Structures are given as C-alpha cells and as structure tokens.
C-alpha cells in the first residue's frame with residue numbers, strides 16, 4: 001500500500017494500521033522524517049526532496065491519497081491493474097454523493113469534478129474513490145484497543161490548550177506537522 005506523506009497526522013497512523021493488517025507499505029517524506037517513518041514500519045521510504053516516488057516505487061495495489069496537487073495522478077503510475085486508489089483530498093465522486101444521499105445536481109457536479117482522475121485510473125485498470133472520514137464508534141474502539149495494547153502508537157507533534165485552538169489550526173495549515181496536532185479541551 002502506498003501512503004504518501006507518512007510523517008503527517010494521517011500518515012503516521014495509516015502506516016501503522018496498514019502494517020498491523022499485514023500490508024507492505026511505501027511512503028514519502030522529507031529527509032528529517034525518514035527515520036521516523038521507518039520506525040513506524042514503512043518498508044519503502046522515498047525522500048521526496050531527493051527523488052520522485054513515481055520513478056522509484058512500482059507494483060502497488062492500493063493508494064491512500066493525502067497529497068494535494070498532482071500526487072494522485074503520479075501515484076497512478078505506480079499501481080498494478082486491479083488496484084484501489086482512495087483519496088482523502090478529493091475530488092469527490094458521484095458514488096460519494098450517492099452514499100451521502102445527495103441530489104442529482106450534486107451527483108452530476110461531483111461526477112464532473114472526478115471525471116479526469118476516474119478516467120486516468122481506468123486506463124491503469126484501477127478503481128478511484130473519495131473518502132470523507134466520519135467518526136465511527138466501532139472503528140475508534142478497535143483503534144483504541146490497538147493503542148492500549150501498544151501495537152500502534154500515536155505520534156504527537158504539539159499540544160495546544162483550547163484557548164489556542166486558532167494557533168493550532170494555523171500550525172496544521174503550515175503542512176509541516178509531524179504526526180497529530182492536539183487541542184486539549186480541559187486543562188490538567
């Protein structure tokens with residue numbers, strides 16, 4: 001499974017969960033974070049400051065889209081036929097609109113927005129889908145159990161008090177967070 005931006009809030013968890021499920025994981029990050037993503041379990045690590053991942057990695061059968069820009073299109077170059085490309089960053093597709101009970105106009109708009117990437121995916125015989133994460137008690141309980149058993153660990157970059165929630169969001173927006181950024185609701 002290819003999980004780009006392995007050092008981010010999504011990547012640090014996704015690498016560990018994918019490894020827990022038995023996947024081989026490839027990721028990208030910049031030089032200072034290479035060691036950390038290896039420690040989290042990534043098998044193939046591309047330092048994106050040094051190399052283009054699409055020139056190094058190949059044979060993947062799943063991609064988690066986490067990098068804006070042309071990251072998804074490039075990721076399609078490293079997948080095998082029959083693979084799944086699940087994007088967290090869009091574009092949303094018509095199937096997503098249907099799942100969410102949206103009307104025909106929204107299905108049409110999302111269909112248009114995703115037309116290009118779906119076409120590119122089809123050319124690689126891959127399936128594209130958009131995912132917008134929803135809190136799910138059962139999934140969170142299962143992840144909580146893995147954390148309690150120390151089979152996965154949270155990577156926490158910074159903890160902000162609630163009064164500094166705005167600064168926390170601004171920090172997240174820099175795109176440089178190393179793991180999760182936490183806003184503490186109650187001061188200890």
Ligand SMILES: NC(=O)c1ccc[n+]([C@@H]2O[C@H](COP(=O)([O-])OP(=O)(O)OC[C@H]3O[C@@H](n4cnc5c(N)ncnc54)[C@H](OP(=O)(O)O)[C@@H]3O)[C@@H](O)[C@H]2O)c1
Nearest residue numbers: 005007008009010011028030066088131132133175176177
């Ligand atoms: N659809 C959904 O439900 C959903 C849910 C959560 C998040 N998202 C989206 O998913 C994306 C990722 O979220 P996140 O929380 O993981 O973001 P994040 O924590 O802000 O990501 C920061 C990390 O990205 C790395 N990075 C930045 N540019 C990179 C590049 N070109 N190649 C490789 N790594 C790069 C940085 O590493 P370096 O400092 O080493 O560059 C940093 O560690 C965001 O766009 C977010 O909005 C969507």
